[in-house]
Amino acid sequence: MIRAIVFFYLVSCLSAQSVQVYQFPKSFQAQEFSPDMITAGLGEWVFYLDSKSRRLASRSPAGDILFAGGFGNDFDAFFDPVGLTISNLDLLVCDRSEKKILRFDYKLNYTGSISLYPYQDGSGVYIDKISTDPWGYYYLYSADDHLIRRGNASGIDRLPFLDLNQQTIEEICLESMVIVPNGDIGLLFSCTGEVVIFNRLGRIKSKLMVAIPAPSKLQYVKNKWIVVNAEGQGQILDHVETSEFSIPIRADEQLLDCTVNNRDMICLTNQRMLVLQFD
Numbered sequence: 001m002i003r004a005i006v007f008f009y010l011v012s013c014l015s016a017q018s019v020q021v022y023q024f025p026k027s028f029q030a031q032e033f034s035p036d037m038i039t040a041g042l043g044e045w046v047f048y049l050d051s052k053s054r055r056l057a058s059r060s061p062a063g064d065i066l067f068a069g070g071f072g073n074d075f076d077a078f079f080d081p082v083g084l085t086i087s088n089l090d091l092l093v094c095d096r097s098e099k100k101i102l103r104f105d106y107k108l109n110y111t112g113s114i115s116l117y118p119y120q121d122g123s124g125v126y127i128d129k130i131s132t133d134p135w136g137y138y139y140l141y142s143a144d145d146h147l148i149r150r151g152n153a154s155g156i157d158r159l160p161f162l163d164l165n166q167q168t169i170e171e172i173c174l175e176s177m178v179i180v181p182n183g184d185i186g187l188l189f190s191c192t193g194e195v196v197i198f199n200r201l202g203r204i205k206s207k208l209m210v211a212i213p214a215p216s217k218l219q220y221v222k223n224k225w226i227v228v229n230a231e232g233q234g235q236i237l238d239h240v241e242t243s244e245f246s247i248p249i250r251a252d253e254q255l256l257d258c259t260v261n262n263r264d265m266i267c268l269t270n271q272r273m274l275v276l277q278f279d
């Protein structure tokens with residue numbers, strides 16, 4: 001994976017994991033592109049978002065880099081992008097301020113947008129997180145009312161999918177939201193150190209306790225829930241035992257985002273990419 005980037009080295013981090021380290025393409029520096037979000041598509045495509053410059057980048061399986069987007073209210077520009085996710089062959093970007101989801105194909109051609117206005121009961125609700133499931137639905141979380149809304153290409157359902165205020169959750173501090181192939185929804189609550197798993201109908205299946213401090217990212221790799229924090233500490237969550245590991249984060253870099261590509265987890269820092277391969 002990420003075959004187009006030649007420079008890498010292998011680091012051992014416990015017997016269950018190795019890490020390949022990849023530098024950013026030279027075109028990132030030439031374009032003054034500094035990604036802080038990452039997601040992976042089908043067929044080894046990888047997508048990046050620089051929320052400061054409001055620009056997208058894609059890298060094809062052949063290693064070709066494309067750029068799109070920018071600041072503004074043009075059809076393919078953003079004001080306040082807060083989420084980047086894949087829905088089959090669509091790349092979705094959620095613009096919080098404009099209350100819309102922009103759609104792109106894998107080559108970053110703009111293909112349309114979905115307005116979030118008609119289903120918000122006014123203009124006071126802002127979206128903070130977005131994720132998608134294998135059936136073409138997207139899920140939107142708002143910290144304003146702690147509701148998770150579900151929608152598709154036609155728009156958002158009029159009734160909330162999940163009201164976190166009515167769940168047995170000690171404190172609502174949702175840090176990460178991930179939907180897995182069977183439709184289960186994992187929610188990471190950083191302040192309480194727990195991951196709550198809901199099924200695709202919105203019912204609680206289980207709760208998993210997190211041992212590492214200040215967990216910030218949640219992913220699902222090889223049928224296991226995995227959390228990491230900004231310092232590079234990681235944990236494979238299991239009902240029976242705890243398995244912790246470390247990511248080689250240097251003192252001069254920050255962990256920004258993570259995504260899953262096939263059976264590997266890609267962690268994005270402000271300087272490079274770390275690809276974790278689990279046995």
